[in-house]
Amino acid sequence: MHRFFHSVILDEEQCVGCTNCIKRCPTEAIRVRDGKAVITSERCIDCGECIRVCPHHAKKAHYDSLSVIQEFGYKIALPAPSLYGQFNHLDNIDIVLTGLKALGFDEVFEVSRAAELVSEATRKILRRGDLSKPIISSACPAVVRLIRVRFPDLCSHVLPLNAPMEAAAGIAKEEASVRLGIPKEKIGAFFITPCPAKVTDIRVPIGTKKSEVDGAIAISEIFPGLSYAMSHLTEIEPIAKSGVIGVGWASSGGEAAGLLNDHYLAADGIENVIRVLEELEDERIRGLDFVELNACSGGCVGGVFCVENAYVAKARLNRLRRYLPVSQNHLRDEIPACMEWQENLEFAPVLKLSDNVSEAVRMMMEIDDMCRQFPGMDCGSCGAPSCQAFAEDVVRGFAKKSDCIFVLRDEIKQVANTLSSMGGLTPPQEKKEDAT
Amino acid sequence: MKPLKLEYHVPGDDFTRAGEASSKVKNILKRMGFDSDTIRRVAIAMYEGEINLVIHGGGGDAFVDVYPDRVEIALVDHGPGIADVEKAMEEGYSTAPDNVRALGFGAGMGLPNMKKYTDELSIESVVGEGTTLRMLIRPAEK
Structure with missing residues (x-):
């Protein structure tokens, strides 16, 4: 049996991609991707908290009949x-x-x-x-x-x-x-x-x-x-x-x-x-x-x-x-x-950023820097439970910065500013005509 | 290599928030894959220091620099300062007021514990101006 079998599962049809479950998961195991919740298997502990909070009953659990x-x-x-x-x-x-x-x-x-x-x-x-x-x-x-x-x-x-x-x-x-x-x-x-x-x-x-x-x-x-x-x-x-x-x-x-x-x-x-x-x-x-x-x-x-x-x-x-x-x-x-247990409980470091501490320090600095560029509202619109978790997803390559609607808005504003300033530009020829 | 710099303000006389900064540092170190003994030593030493900022320092700031091979902690306050640093390092010596002792603090183990769990500890203190306490913790050689 797979080490990370889980009884908690998602009913894709019911999921509307809201932020209820991602905010409540105690191990931050859930992200919304492409409009649907996705559970990261290694992190899920099957506590059932997401089943409890989902207003659309999209989280279910396997059991036998x-x-x-x-x-x-x-x-x-x-x-x-x-x-x-x-x-x-x-x-x-x-x-x-x-x-x-x-x-x-x-x-x-x-x-x-x-x-x-x-x-x-x-x-x-x-x-x-x-x-x-x-x-x-x-x-x-x-x-x-x-x-x-x-x-x-x-x-x-x-x-x-x-x-x-x-x-x-x-x-x-x-x-x-x-x-x-x-x-x-x-x-x-x-x-x-x-x-x-x-x-x-x-x-x-x-x-x-x-x-x-x-x-x-x-x-x-x-x-x-x-x-x-x-x-x-x-x-x-x-x-x-x-x-x-x-x-x-x-x-x-x-x-x-x-x-x-x-x-x-x-x-x-x-x-x-x-x-x-x-x-x-x-x-x-x-x-x-x-x-x-x-x-x-x-x-x-x-x-x-x-x-x-x-x-x-x-x-x-x-x-x-x-x-x-x-x-x-x-x-x-x-x-x-x-x-009695036949095996001891062994720590599973699934939350670790990297096996190399130097690399982890570098990543954490990058996460820290990136986090400052986000609004800190933990709104969840990006699909991650908090700005911190989102920054980590970006640094790890699981998400892109523009998934943040605030970052996206700023980018659009910049494009708009560029466009409007370009609208004021005129070729030299035209200027000459204007002069006459 | 540049360190990861973490900064926390620790408000004075607010026990409900004491321990928040050390808890955050602990969780960050866990994510970075430090060994659990190092994390435990940092968490306990910093917690004790944080409590001191709350009880004695009138609040202050915690600066934590994380390098791959060491964690440096500086706790800075502008409180009354420590008159006799040597005395303060003695086990069981405490100047904590009764109301703080009633909460289970003030056993006079703060500084001795910090010394026990850290590789280096230094205190600069000027009466009437404040105290800066520096700690350094290195992961044990593997």
Whole structure:
């Protein structure tokens, strides 16, 4: 699979070439070229911010449809806990889980169960104390990808554990394979996802070679069918087996709270996440053991595939988990290998101007000079998010100066001035005639 | 080779903007491909200096010259000046007022940290006229 597969894509027909997405992209990955938005693959972190802001619905995301499960003999659904927050008046998680079975899944394994195991493993790692603190959560794939392209010093702080989705798939498949005596290849595990970053994480995982998850179905895709199935159940199976901690992972602060440790910080919303990472990098935030970061406001309940308002969903989840045990899933022993990353997070310097520092200094000076020739309004009409980014595009040869409408206007003015002054010129002969 | 010249005005007594200049410098150095250790040292040393401009200098200006093999920083203020530079370099010595300490600053680690993270540091200060602090940071030899 290509290293830079992305779930976030552009629907060219819908795109009118406006400036909404370019202004909001946290890695400045989008430019408008020839009237259409273009995403620079190396820079995109699949946060879904452009999908959220596009008024023309031209930004979309790949995900699997429910029919994908038919390719497997035994089908396991892995619902994200954010799914439970989408339904009004829900008082029993088992209704959702039984509903999923009615849609054709043979088994349902809650991702929140694996989340409790990840919480326990994180507590063990914190006690062990051999990682640089603060440890930064690796649960949000967009945040991990953001750190990978923008924060080289923080790569070693990222929790080297698979996110609950990945752990859930591994555990569920292993258990089913043993219980049913069928090979793991015949078992398909499908994540019911709140966000496109998870879709990407399955195709091109970080920390592990190949994901155990076989497909990702958007919450928005499954919601209508699932709602219908849930209201036509004849009996409700007792499937749910997670506690307050696991279900809490759906919203910001939930993962950190599961560490039962006061020395943490939880931030959500991509702009806030960036601010925290900047300050962590400068060692201006001290005395913390753990940092939980979610690209979406509110946490996973704020994912772009969620159908309900993030804060409404969060309130519902708080109510739903109120009388659950604290945690219903525990590690038997040490952290199993399947939960740990096999590869370290490596910095990918995609924003670097040049491999040669001297060349980079020269380019930066040129960018600086050029930037002064632009109005500094960051209007976006040139297709770049800011005058600075545009200057960089010009220096790198991706754009030309006259793409700036202010520069173009000045050029036209000069041409007009030249023309009008030429209009006043007369050949010597004519002058002679005038004289007579 | 001519350096990339960066200039920032740091307003005095406005804590909400303290750290802005060093953050910008850091992001520019990242784009230029400096190694992360060098960037971290520049960012921390300059941040400390910037905070000093805000707390003690009544504001001032930061001049940063970026060469491929070094970063030179000059922080210039026209504040009260430092009476005893040697004393100011001691760890834990601080003249920061209480309201600043309440924000978590004023631990007396500013100048010692700047010294720790830079290859060269010099202070010219005249009481009643102001202070110019110069720092030089070289990327470690590979």
